[in-house]
Amino acid sequence: MAGSRPVRPTRMxxxxxxxxxxxxxxxxxxxxxxxxxxxxxxxxxxxxxxDEAQYWVWAQHPAWGYYSKPPMVAWLIAASTQIxxxxxxxxxxxxxxxxxxxxxxxxGCARRLFDLRTGFWSAITYAALxxxxxxxxIMSTDAPMLLCWAVALLAFxxxxxxxxxxxxxxxxxxxxxxxxxxxxxxxxxxxxxLFVGIFRDERRHLPMLVGATALGLIIYGPNFFWNxxxxxxxxxxxxxxxxxxxxxxxxxxxxxxxGAQFGVFGPLLFxxxxxxxxxxxxxxxxxxxxxxxxxxxxxxxxxxGLSLLSRAEANWAAPAYIAATILVVAWLLAEGWRVVVIxxxxxxxxxxxxxxxxxxxxxxVAGATLPVKYDPLHRLQGWRxxxxxxxxxxxxxxxxxxxxxxxxxxxxLMFYVEPHPFNALEWDPSGGVHDEFELTQQxxxxxxxxxxxxxxxxxxxxxxxxxxxxxxxxxxVTIFIGRHGAVSSPAEQRHYAVYYLRGxxxxx
Numbered sequence: 462m463a464g465s466r467p468v469r470p471t472r473m474x475x476x477x478x479x480x481x482x483x484x485x486x487x488x489x490x491x492x493x494x495x496x497x498x499x500x501x502x503x504x505x506x507x508x509x510x511x512d513e514a515q516y517w518v519w520a521q522h523p524a525w526g527y528y529s530k531p532p533m534v535a536w537l538i539a540a541s542t543q544i545x546x547x548x549x550x551x552x553x554x555x556x557x558x559x560x561x562x563x564x565x566x567x568x569g570c571a572r573r574l575f576d577l578r579t580g581f582w583s584a585i586t587y588a589a590l591x592x593x594x595x596x597x598x599i600m601s602t603d604a605p606m607l608l609c610w611a612v613a614l615l616a617f618x619x620x621x622x623x624x625x626x627x628x629x630x631x632x633x634x635x636x637x638x639x640x641x642x643x644x645x646x647x648x649x650x651x652x653x654x655l656f657v658g659i660f661r662d663e664r665r666h667l668p669m670l671v672g673a674t675a676l677g678l679i680i681y682g683p684n685f686f687w688n689x690x691x692x693x694x695x696x697x698x699x700x701x702x703x704x705x706x707x708x709x710x711x712x713x714x715x716x717x718x719x720g721a722q723f724g725v726f727g728p729l730l731f732x733x734x735x736x737x738x739x740x741x742x743x744x745x746x747x748x749x750x751x752x753x754x755x756x757x758x759x760x761x762x763x764x765x766g767l768s769l770l771s772r773a774e775a776n777w778a779a780p781a782y783i784a785a786t787i788l789v790v791a792w793l794l795a796e797g798w799r800v801v802v803i804x805x806x807x808x809x810x811x812x813x814x815x816x817x818x819x820x821x822x823x824x825x826v827a828g829a830t831l832p833v834k835y836d837p838l839h840r841l842q843g844w845r846x847x848x849x850x851x852x853x854x855x856x857x858x859x860x861x862x863x864x865x866x867x868x869x870x871x872x873x874l875m876f877y878v879e880p881h882p883f884n885a886l887e888w889d890p891s892g893g894v895h896d897e898f899e900l901t902q903q904x905x906x907x908x909x910x911x912x913x914x915x916x917x918x919x920x921x922x923x924x925x926x927x928x929x930x931x932x933x934x935x936x937x938v939t940i941f942i943g944r945h946g947a948v949s950s951p952a953e954q955r956h957y958a959v960y961y962l963r964g965x966x967x968x969x
Contacts, residue, residue, distance in 0.1 A: 511844070533602070534642070568583060652759050721775035888914075
């Protein structure tokens with residue numbers, strides 16, 4: 462037909478490559494798991510743990526440092542609560558999102574070292590690890606530090622392979638931000654220098670690694686100078702937390718910590734890691750495996766040693782499992798044992814579902830009774846109810862200031878009491894500094910004031926009452942952790958004595 466335009470042939474989309482398909486599967490798998498965690502957080506079924514409440518208190522005044530931790534966790538909470546409000550889900554919001562980023566970064570590391578299949582299985586295996594499930598449903602210093610660890614590892618691999626100096630800048634930035642998240646990021650440097658030092662042909666990277674380290678320390682620098690101006694309280698706390706002053710050894714602590722790693726990494730995966738270490742002569746000849754073991758064994762060995770000399774919390778070895786996830790998954794796939802990876806994944810997801818639903822609820826449906834101490838969520842319960850009780854008590858005494866005899870108790874009350882009592886005091890008979898509250902509070906400004914005291918340790922009460930001119934008889938508040946309507950055992954109850962006190966004389 463005259464004047465008609467020629468018909469253009471339809472352009473067919475390019476077929477999806479294996480790389481695109483495997484990446485998409487990994488992305489969607491981790492994304493779905495992350496959405497499930499966000500949905501669980503939105504239900505707000507658990508209260509903030511006191512440490513989380515304390516980080517929220519810190520977030521009200523963003524700074525370069527705090528008594529026991531670097532500042533990143535408070536910065537993240539300040540950002541999320543500024544947008545979504547001061548509530549539990551908002552405090553925890555960024556944690557599952559950060560772990561999503563960590564899982565996909567691990568995908569990049571595994572794909573670069575091995576292949577697409579290893580990248581896929583490594584990403585979803587990490588995302589479903591028991592320790593990651595716990596970390597992704599609370600807000601702690603681990604989440605941002607683990608992301609920085611994974612990013613630094615990926616950038617290290619890229620810089621090592623390509624020679625592009627821009628990747629060394631990424632290494633330095635990740636180190637600095639990791640140190641601002643948690644001091645355990647320093648283990649990454651130990652691992653990297655160990656690997657570069659062991660292999661002669663890797664030593665060519667030493668100058669650039671030193672430069673990246675210098676950049677990381679510059680980025681971390683403000684926290685160092687904050688510590689310098691505050692008597693290095695964070696460093697002293699870290700040292701005291703490890704309790705290194707004792708000359709005794711504690712085999713029971715070592716066994717407990719070692720056993721806990723089966724829970725953090727998963728029983729099948731940790732058993733496979735042990736098998737790899739036992740057969741190191743055969744399994745670690747590959748340079749890729751050697752690199753990963755250099756980023757796995759040092760933090761794990763250090764924490765095992767610390768648990769023997771003093772104590773170590775189960776999550777303190779968490780950085781080891783970034784590389785260990787890739788190491789174990791790659792080995793199991795190469796040996797034709799993918800079924801172990803799948804079985805481990807299924808076990809971890811099933812355990813997460815049981816805990817998410819509530820082990821005590823599941824036991825109740827089955828007609829059984831589960832003691833509260835075996836419920837992993839029991840320490841995340843009761844704080845909201847206590848906050849409501851103390852809110853009512855504060856309303857009966859307008860103008861009174863809140864006081865508590867314990868750091869964790871005070872932090873939880875500052876979050877759950879309405880309006881938030883930011884002028885609250887922690888009882889500090891020694892006059893020393895043992896936490897952030899004692900570092901920043903100024904009790905001399907409250908001389909003569911009236912207080913509502915919440916005490917959980919009876920031994921503290923008499924010395925506190927002696928610092929006031931007038932005291933009222935206590936009211937007892939009991940918080941029940943068990944199911945509503947059920948008969949509670951003593952282990953399912955928390956008891957607090959609440960006093961109205963006037964004429965504050967100051968701390969001794």
